[in-house]
Amino acid sequence: MSTITTSRSGLRTNRAKIVPTFILVIGAVYCLIPVAWVFMAATKAPGELFSSFTFSPGSGLVANLTSLFSYNDGTYGLWAANSLLYAGVGGVASTLVSAAAGYALAKFQFVGGRLFFGALLAGLLIPGITLAVPQYLLLSDVHLAGTRLSVLLPSIISPFGIYLCRVQANGAIAQEALEAARIDGANEWRIFRSIALPLMVPGMVTVFLLQFVGIWNNFLLPYIMLSDQSTFPLTVGLSQLLNQGSGSPALYSLAIIGAAVAILPLIALVLFLQRFWRLDLVSGGVKG
């Protein structure tokens, strides 16, 4: 009698473990399928793409890579460099601007501060297209549309980044530390640089990663701003490649290997930097 009870409860514990694990693994497989497919398809020669079973590897990896990087005199490498430039420079600049503004909004009461913060929160709700079209026209007026600056400059301002830096500054910097430094005669710039900034680093890393990935993945803004192939980031370049390739297996192969090469470094970066994320800033940020 007692043995039956034990085995029954053992069964129940097992089921309590198996069901959640099973669902999680299904989710993981779902997320991996397209990535696995694109890496498999990247190994196929153009002829094999439509003829062999989609998940079996092909024999054209090296040839695909060669034709990808020699396409149009190495345009693909340029696209990758542009993506790195927009996301890297834009991400760093955005983080610094957000940190300074977030600190000011958290630690000072100043005329217009509340108005600015309210305007920032409202800005979160404005769809990209509402801004991108007039941004393009305004930048055309100052002859910047079509240049790399036209993608970089609008990427620097991030209402969400400023909001997160404000949350971080509120939580991490004790008012007493600032007061003590002031009594010791430090000027405000020095206080910001040597007391506030170091304490805000965890939040700033989070903002940088969000911005880097956000700018790298952005399509609409560069698509609207740029017309010269040599200034395209990867997203716009790949879309153009696919657009030209309608029906042509050779260009389809290029688009597929191009996608595989494009996502590899970003997946590596995100997985590596995951541990430095402070997502509690995001999740705890909005109090109901």
Added chain:
Amino acid sequence: MFNPFENGNSPVTQAIVAPEATRESAVRGTGKVRRRRRRTIAPYLLSAPAILLYLAFTVIPVFYALGSSFFAQRLTGGGVLGIKKTVFVAFDNYLSVFQDTALVGGLGRLVIYGIIAVPLTLGLALLFALLLDAPGSRLRGFSRTTIFIPYAVPGVVAALMWGFMYLPSTSPFSYVTRQLGLGSIPFLEPHGLFGAFANISIWGGIGFNMLIIFTSLQSIPSELVEAARVDGASEVQIALRVKVPLVAPALVLTSIFGILGALQLYGEPTMLKPMTNSISDTWAPLMTIYRDAFTLDNLPAAAAASMILAIGTAIVSLAALASVRGLTRRNNA
């Protein structure tokens, strides 16, 4: 010049500052923390870059779009010899937005897509977050990392990858159904497109939302969960009655971001357009706005449509905020 805000002891400022100061002192346990208003230009200098960029790339463009939405290019003088002149037309552009069948049709498609994509993304993100947080689950590190991978894939690249998996000639799914004698799956046919786009956005959105909700779950005091367990609540009951109400703020945030993302559907249909004839250049509202602005050179129409989209976005987001708050209040009561 008299400035009521210059004096830190004015009743107005105190009223504004007081609640925050009290909260801070209560938290830190020190009675004397208070924010003094200092006459310093430091906050202005620190926020100057942000304010200038925000003015240049958000405030001015919004007002520019708003302004141009009230004007139109009209022929004056009559006949072929008429001159194009910019005239004030008040709300005419807004009225024609609602009469534009391409745009209204696009909005309808967007709503169907959003109703599929947003709840499924958030529901699955919440489910996975709760499972990661449940005591029995195995392979947590692996699942968490793997489900997060799509976050690193740009939306248009995800569309490209899924596009090939939808295309009958390269799709592994259609390969299987064909072997079974069922024919190809109509992912890229007019009715299949809703699910096809929703799937791309669900795939890309689950991971990030899951991590936000999971981070929020981990900040729940373990005593609360233990107490419920001692009272005999099952893990499912604990998840639904204890954990979900406590992570409501994270759910509000993720649902607003989800709605904002869904309303901006653009890159995915643009990317898949070369693969099928079912996607017109007005399939999504943003595609129509882009066409009006850059192909048809009808900027006022594009401006009016994008203002309507912005207002609609704000209304839907605030409604989501209100309804989630209402739900949690009922749950807590």
